Amino acid sequence: MDLKEWFASRQKRRDNPEVKQPLTTEEYCALWTQCFQCRELLYTRDLRGNLFVCPKCQYHFRISALDRIEQMVDEESFQELDAGLCSADPLQFVDTDPYPKRQEEATRKSGLKEAVVTGVGKILGRTAAIGVMDFGHFGGSMGSVVGEKVARLIEHAQKNKLPLIIISSSGGARMQEGILSLMQMAKTSSVLKSFSDAGLLYISVLTEPTYGGVTASFAMLGDLIIAEPGARIGFAGRRVIEQTIRQKLPADFQTAEYLFKHGQVDMVVERVKLAEVLAHLIDFHSGKRGDKVQTTQASGVKTSASRA
Amino acid sequence: MDLKEWFASRQKRRDNPEVKQPLTTEEYCALWTQCFQCRELLYTRDLRGNLFVCPKCQYHFRISALDRIEQMVDEESFQELDAGLCSADPLQFVDTDPYPKRQEEATRKSGLKEAVVTGVGKILGRTAAIGVMDFGHFGGSMGSVVGEKVARLIEHAQKNKLPLIIISSSGGARMQEGILSLMQMAKTSSVLKSFSDAGLLYISVLTEPTYGGVTASFAMLGDLIIAEPGARIGFAGRRVIEQTIRQKLPADFQTAEYLFKHGQVDMVVERVKLAEVLAHLIDFHSGKRGDKVQTTQASGVKTSASRA
Amino acid sequence: MANNDRKPVPLEFEQPLLALAAQIETVEKQLADNPDIEEDLTRLHEQYELLRRSLYAKLRPIDHLAIARHPQRPYTRDYFERWDPNWLELHGDRKGADDPAMVTGLVQLAGHKLVAVGTQKGRSLKDKQACNFGMPQPEGYRKALRAFHHAQKFGLPVVTLIDTPGAYPGMTAEEHNQSEAIAINLLELAGLTVPVVAVVTGEGGSGGALAIGVANRVLMLEHAVYSTISPEGCASILWRSADKVSEACQAMKMTAREIFHLGVSDEVIEEPLGGAHHDYALTANNVAAAVARHLDDLCKLTPAQVRSARQSKFRRMGSMQDAH
Amino acid sequence: MANNDRKPVPLEFEQPLLALAAQIETVEKQLADNPDIEEDLTRLHEQYELLRRSLYAKLRPIDHLAIARHPQRPYTRDYFERWDPNWLELHGDRKGADDPAMVTGLVQLAGHKLVAVGTQKGRSLKDKQACNFGMPQPEGYRKALRAFHHAQKFGLPVVTLIDTPGAYPGMTAEEHNQSEAIAINLLELAGLTVPVVAVVTGEGGSGGALAIGVANRVLMLEHAVYSTISPEGCASILWRSADKVSEACQAMKMTAREIFHLGVSDEVIEEPLGGAHHDYALTANNVAAAVARHLDDLCKLTPAQVRSARQSKFRRMGSMQDAH
Ligand SMILES: [Zn+2]
Ligand SMILES: [Zn+2]
Helix, strand or coil: CCHHHHHHHHHHHHHCCCCCCCCCHHHHHHHEEECCCCCCEEEHHHHHHCCCECCCCCCECCCCHHHHHHHHCCCCCCEEECCCEEECCCCCCECCCEHHHHHHHHHHHHCCCCCEEEEEEEECCEEEEEEEECCCCHHHCECHHHHHHHHHHHHHHHHCCCCEEEEEEECCECHHHHHHHHHHHHHHHHHHHHHHHCCCCEEEEEEEEECHHHHCCHHHCCCEEEECCCCEECCCCHHHHHHHHCCCCCCCCCEHHHHHHCCCCCEECCHHHHHHHHHHHHHHCCCCCCCECCCCCCCCCCHHHCCC | CCHHHHHHHHHHHHHCCCCCCCCCHHHHHHHEEECCCCCCEEEHHHHHHCCCECCCCCCECCCCHHHHHHHHCCCCCCEEECCCEEECCCCCCECCCEHHHHHHHHHHHHCCCCCEEEEEEEECCEEEEEEEECCCCHHHCECHHHHHHHHHHHHHHHHCCCCEEEEEEECCECHHHHHHHHHHHHHHHHHHHHHHHCCCCEEEEEEEEECHHHHCCHHHCCCEEEECCCCEECCCCHHHHHHHHCCCCCCCCCEHHHHHHCCCCCEECCHHHHHHHHHHHHHHCCCCCCCECCCCCCCCCCHHHCCC | CCCCCCCCCCCHHHHHHHHHHHHHHHHHHHHCCCHHHHHHHHHHHHHHHHHHHHHHHCCCHHHHHHHHCCCCCCCHHHHHHHHCCCCEEECCCCCCCCCCCEEEEEEEECCEEEEEEEECCCCCHHHHHHCHHHCCCHHHHHHHHHHHHHHHHHCCCEEEEEEECCCCCCHHHHHCCHHHHHHHHHHHHHHCCCCEEEEEEEEEEHHHHHCCCCCCEEEEECCCEEECCCHHHHHHHHHCCHHHHHHHHHHHCCEHHHHHHCCCCCEEECCCCCCHHHCHHHHHHHHHHHHHHHHHHHCCCCHHHHHHHHHHHHHCCCCEEECC | CCCCCCCCCCCHHHHHHHHHHHHHHHHHHHCCCCHHHHHHHHHHHHHHHHHHHHHHHCCCHHHHHHHHCCCCCCCHHHHHHHHCCCCEEECCCCCCCCCCCEEEEEEEECCEEEEEEEECCCCCHHHHHHCHHHCCCHHHHHHHHHHHHHHHHHCCCEEEEEEECCCCCCHHHHHCCHHHHHHHHHHHHHHCCCCEEEEEEEEEEHHHHHCCCCCCEEEEECCCEEECCCHHHHHHHHHCCHHHHHHHHHHHCCEHHHHHHCCCCCEEECCCCCCHHHCHHHHHHHHHHHHHHHHHHHCCCCHHHHHHHHHHHHHCCCCEEECC
């Protein structure tokens, strides 16, 4: 099922809600979602309408790449790139299961071929090269395909002089591809070097959760870095650190707010304001050197988005 | 008395020592020096022979610019630049004394026109642009002339593609020149930017004491930074900091060794090894890209100079 | 948005004015009963205006200092917010800290998109403490450096607002190499090919001020001061007496007019009568207009010209004689 | 200068060899009394050599790992000292720290003047602790970055030696942005126009290794390993069992030969029989010879070619299929 079909079928499902029949347990569960943070039971449709942000405690749920695109990118504007790329099994890796079987499982769960969706789309009318990672696919892990799709996206952005936006969410490197997954860090960073030297804008958005090789490569290399509230972001995982240093870490360790306090991200932006802030930043960095804008109130976005 | 005369007259004094007569108290005092650190009474001539380093505790005494040049630069190789530059009194500054009177005093004490001596000389055969500050002249403070002489030295080095070595020792900015003294920080740093962009080598040597505007401009901008053992180096003075934070500072705070521990200097080098290390570094950074040296044991200097 | 709705707190040298104001108030109260004193009142008002003008016309350096340090003086955020209600603040040095004493952001000003940088003193006691009373740590200067590099990459002009007693003299500040943080900024600012305009809005204290002040144009608000060392520090070192602050202020030539005459600043920006704290909006406008004018000028130069103009400007500074 | 005068400590898989050696010793003692067993002894010696060779010829991945982690394995300083007794170490990140887990310096090697960078594990317990057992902090990576920029400025080639379990997973390491420190190094290494040669001398662990490993040529010592995650980490995540380390080693394909066949390294450098810890001098020489050969090659390229060659090398890495 490609992206267009997916959006179409979802639209159809929404237009024809069938809730008259008594619900099976499964259906009942799908209808309600419990907030991870405040434990409130939320009506899933309302939660979706609220961009998967708990209306009670503002907890930002993990969302799929396609949901993110639907939320953030202007309707029908998204043109996917490299949709056909999928993983090989260079190591013939087997742990408790062979790698290809795990790949199939991941695809069955996420509906995606790989853990990142890349393409070109408009954000409130501004064209950008956009990459969105999906933690729901193989833990958002970066293997050859994720690295390659990100690299190609960057190259596409550079060739077409587009601003680049990558929404990261990842558990780290794809172990099943061994050293080749590690090399994706070098690959993506190397391509970003050329992109940056060309004077183009890259905004990195960090979402729950972003770890390991993704954080330690393209995700931390944004000209500007935005994090979603509450997102946990780091290089090493909390448990590994606690085992190493043999002490408890602060409760808010590695949250977006903690990183903000430690000068690692430019702003923490609520999901509801994300598109607006991105549009503002794209506008601010577009145009030629010394260009003047006509009004002083271009794309309106309140400063409260940046938490002082 | 210019530099040549100074060296000549010193040589004469040394060749004709007259110690047969009974000593006056003053003469007696000049003959002996007490170590600031270990309190040992040292025979001044021996101390000089040991480069003004206490043979007992290795305390590195402050030394004058001319003594430094004599120690470090090959005999008769030093050609002074801008010897005639001296201060004006742009603010007509008067505190308890007028500025010009203080300048005269400073010159009487140090025998120098200003707090830095600049020129071109050879270090173990390698030609370099060399600036040496003298704490004994007006506390080594940087006013317009110090800034100008340093700037001209850097420009001379750039024009002649010479490595640059500046031995700093300063209490900070020359207050009597007000804002103009502050601007010397910008002036020297700005000239260093061009020098650095030209791919040339600058080695900064920090000696007892280096503070304020000198540390916070050219002294901290070396491609490589060397400090003398025990030298106190910082931006703010110890007393100001203690008053601000209302707590005692560690005894070794702001010493060369403390800075080394905090990653601020590349090496702490004993005075006796300084010329050797400088020569080694000049050799290492000379020649064209990709040049190969003939032997692997070029200018011999032991690694113990860098304290691991 | 911080405001100056509160009545301006008077300074010591303004006491004669206050006394007269009190007198006027007393007379005004009697006006209803004695309509014949209306003429007196008018005269008093005239006198007040006269005194007010003459008072501010012949301020001593230490009076300027007092205005520059006035607790209600507009601070960096007050300007940015008035210039561009939609400005976006950028945070952090990416290496472990976000120093609140240094503010960096993306600001639009009279059609110019700029990278704005400024020291921040903090208004409430809590803020003041967080900001170290406007004294940045090395991390603050490195945050500013990130902003400078951002500006360079995207060809955006840099505007800096300076109001700091100086760089923070603390233990960790020294350990984290305050000197290097300042020195690198001097070097890197000198190398930018985008226009840089600096405005001393309050106190321009020492290397901590200069670290964001190596600009193509250096402007100063009328009552701002700029000095190599604080007058208190100068008095205690040169006069060995804390009482000689006024003498030190005088001797150092640190007021906006004096700095201008020494060739270190390019323009003195007028403040509302009595000082910037009497009218934030007017002050912000005055600064914006001056900055925009200089930016318009500088935007006509090529990148290489912008840099070499800045380098030449500082290369020339100083006063000396050649005995040869 | 650290040395390997001490007898090599045997590893577990070397037990059969040890048993045979013990047997030989017993027989040798009896030789004086029984001259007729000389022939037996000769045979035993032959057997020993045979066993030795066959043992090291068919090492399991976990055996390579054991050799790579051998406590007597030569570390970065051992190489630099042998390559250039006059090498000068450069210290510090200029911003507050000097991480002993990362060594940087100026080293001459076979006529090449180079900026040398390497992780350091520490030999004594005190050293090990200071070096975090070879796991650099962000400050260590930033110190390496300073060295890279120094090399770039002066046109000096960079040689890096990699022997680290990975970047240090600590609280302040995260607070000081370990991720950014690694990421920036990947980016900046990719941009250098001077040749970069990296050698994995022991453990090449994860992003913490790669942060000094984006090189024109990546070499590995015969028993060195290179992996995305430690085998222990891999076993505990994928097998949910700490016992499966050997399986994880096997599955990840982390030995020098396997990494070479995957196209990630360019050469396997031979070690003395039994491993580098049996002969520091020979190992240092072998590495020097290989590095010099690659540097000679790379020095023939223009700066632009050096960079684009490095970028293309990593651009190609990966394995995938296109369903379209
Ligand atoms: Zn909730
Ligand atoms: Zn002594």
